[in-house]
Amino acid sequence: MEGFKEKIYRSAPHSIQNLIITFFNILAYRKRYSTLYYEYLKHYKANNKLALDALLKIQKEKYGEFIAHAISYSSFYKKKYSEIANPENIDNIETLPIIDKEALRIDIDSVYTITKNKGHVSKTGGTTGKSLEVVYTAEDTAERFAILDNFRSKFGYTLGKKTAWFSGKSLLSERDVKKNRFWKTDYLYKVRYYSTFYIHEKYLKYYLQNLIKFRPEFMVGFPSTMYEIAKYGEKHNIPFPPHTIKAIFPTAETVTQAIRSTLEHYFKTNVYNQYASSEGAPFITECRNKNLHMELQSGVFEVLDDAFKPAHKGRLVVTAFHTHGTPLIRYDIGDVIELSSDKCICGNNNPLVKEILGRASDYIYSEETGKINLGNVSNCLKGVKGIVKFQVQQHHKNKLLVLIIKDEETFTDNDSKRFTSNLRERVGAKMEINVTYVKDIAVEKSGKFRLVKNSLNY
Missing domain, CATH: 3.40.50.12780 (ANL, N-terminal domain)
Structure with missing residues (x-):
């Protein structure tokens, strides 16, 4: 359309929109x-x-x-x-x-x-x-x-x-x-x-x-x-x-x-x-x-x-x-x-x-630990209760930007520490991790959500 x-x-x-969708499906x-x-x-x-x-x-x-x-x-x-x-x-x-x-x-x-x-x-x-x-x-x-x-x-x-x-x-x-x-x-x-x-x-x-x-x-x-x-x-x-x-x-x-x-x-x-x-x-x-x-x-x-x-x-x-x-x-x-x-x-x-x-681009790259795949990034939520959604962006080899939507009622300092510790365990001690709390994380134009956005070419 x-x-x-x-x-x-x-x-x-x-x-009528429902009927139009039906018509196009026919x-x-x-x-x-x-x-x-x-x-x-x-x-x-x-x-x-x-x-x-x-x-x-x-x-x-x-x-x-x-x-x-x-x-x-x-x-x-x-x-x-x-x-x-x-x-x-x-x-x-x-x-x-x-x-x-x-x-x-x-x-x-x-x-x-x-x-x-x-x-x-x-x-x-x-x-x-x-x-x-x-x-x-x-x-x-x-x-x-x-x-x-x-x-x-x-x-x-x-x-x-x-x-x-x-x-x-x-x-x-x-x-x-x-x-x-x-x-x-x-x-x-x-x-x-x-x-x-x-x-x-x-x-x-x-x-x-x-x-x-x-x-x-x-x-x-x-x-x-x-x-x-x-x-x-x-x-x-x-x-x-x-x-x-x-x-x-x-x-x-x-x-x-x-x-x-x-x-x-x-x-x-x-x-x-x-x-x-x-x-x-x-x-x-x-x-x-x-x-x-x-x-x-x-x-x-x-x-x-x-x-x-x-x-x-x-x-x-x-x-x-x-x-x-x-x-x-x-x-x-x-x-x-x-x-x-x-x-x-x-x-x-x-x-x-x-x-x-x-x-192949859905990973975090660390000079200490190498490539961390999507599954391992997802597992950073283990033991963490107060995070609704997060996204990791990497545009520099030694820096990460982490966007987090938190549950205001359940998210605690311990959740923050546990999540950061989980991520740190995967990327090593030298990586700079910048966490930003946001109200929303946009999906792509296709409607997909990307857990990792990496602009590096390794």
């Missing part, structure tokens, strides 16, 4: 749930328990076809691979150049294999603020949603079941905020969209009251938003009705152990994580045994160290088979993961990931 359409939406009353779902989508969904459901050898064979075949397509239709890749022998062979993947987001953005017009008006355009954000427009073919879109829905269907989800969706879309008007109404509803498909832009202590009770009244079967969206609501409920002893939510599906943000345990305890359900990206990264999905599986049918996953050599833990470089419109081949997506050598008995024979550590 842009321009004139957006003006109409903004000026419409709440009930149009979107007609395109998304095509005959091709159902063919892909049937394919992935049939392949849920394929042996690893069969999965690797499919991956090899799809890789060859995908590279051949990129060379034929993308002038960017045709030029890049002109002097590389047999680039279609997956065994030669290390001979292909690694592409990062900036390189892709600069030459994006030559990367496209179709024009924007012939595909579906998706805009990505990012920590640099520079957006990237990727174009998906109809086949790409159908396959991506089939993979995602195959994953969610394992836990009972289908379109039309009552769902609370925590979205980065800008849906609210000033009237909504004045009335403490932070949601819009698609009554046809039973989806209630909750804004992620007003997650403030003074508004959280309205979110929670409405969630309890709505009684969704599933929750989807930014985990940091759901986490704040759950913490509010725990703090104020507001029980969430048991046997209501069947599963929580987080998107777009890293799920720390603190977030997972709080969501599962308060909402009395299980969190099932999945990893992809708006650029079109291949999928990593979580099974009932809480193990993360790399979906080999969706692409190739390479984990590389700082020298871009294969590693057990490091930067994730992907080749995504459902990006025919804007091919992603050996794309350095900027995230860090750790592989696992364990085996899972759930029936999914795709290789395991031990942990998704988030964006």
Whole structure:
């Protein structure tokens, strides 16, 4: 909804806005749930328990076809691979150049294999603020949603079941905020969209009251938003009705152990994580045994160290088979993961990931202790009761700025000392730590909340 359409939406009353959202969903779902989508969904459901050898064979075949397509239709890749022998062979993947987001953005017009008006355009954000427009073919879109829905269907989800969706879309008007109404509803498909832009202590009770009244079967969206609501409920002893939510599906943000345990305890359900990206990264999905599986049918996953050599833990470089419109081949997506050598008995024979550590920039750097990842930063709250939310910013190698929203009733000097001690333990004695108490911490333009904002390049 842009321009004139957006003006109409903004000026419409709440009930009409709900109808407008429903109307746009009808149009979107007609395109998304095509005959091709159902063919892909049937394919992935049939392949849920394929042996690893069969999965690797499919991956090899799809890789060859995908590279051949990129060379034929993308002038960017045709030029890049002109002097590389047999680039279609997956065994030669290390001979292909690694592409990062900036390189892709600069030459994006030559990367496209179709024009924007012939595909579906998706805009990505990012920590640099520079957006990237990727174009998906109809086949790409159908396959991506089939993979995602195959994953969610394992836990009972289908379109039309009552769902609370925590979205980065800008849906609210000033009237909504004045009335403490932070949601819009698609009554046809039973989806209630909750804004992620007003997650403030003074508004959280309205979110929670409405969630309890709505009684969704599933929750989807930014985990940091759901986490704040759950913490509010725990703090104020507001029980969430048991046997209501069947599963929580987080998107777009890293799920720390603190977030997972709080969501599962308060909402009395299980969190099932999945990893992809708006650029079109291949999928990593979580099974009932809480193990993360790399979906080999969706692409190739390479984990590389700082020298871009294969590693057990490091930067994730992907080749995504459902990006025919804007091919992603050996794309350095900027995230860090750790592989696992364990085996899972759930029936999914795709290789395991031990942990998704988030964006490579989501860390604190200390000259004494090295890189402190997102999970370790989150754990600074251990033993601390009075902090509602915090964010660590690092713009100088020896300085940290810590923004803290404190609970005026429960926060004590001991909480302050304990938090600072926890952080000091992680960053060492030489780091300068500047703590500022604030009333609010802004989310990003996308609606996401970043626990760590690091502008360094280590």
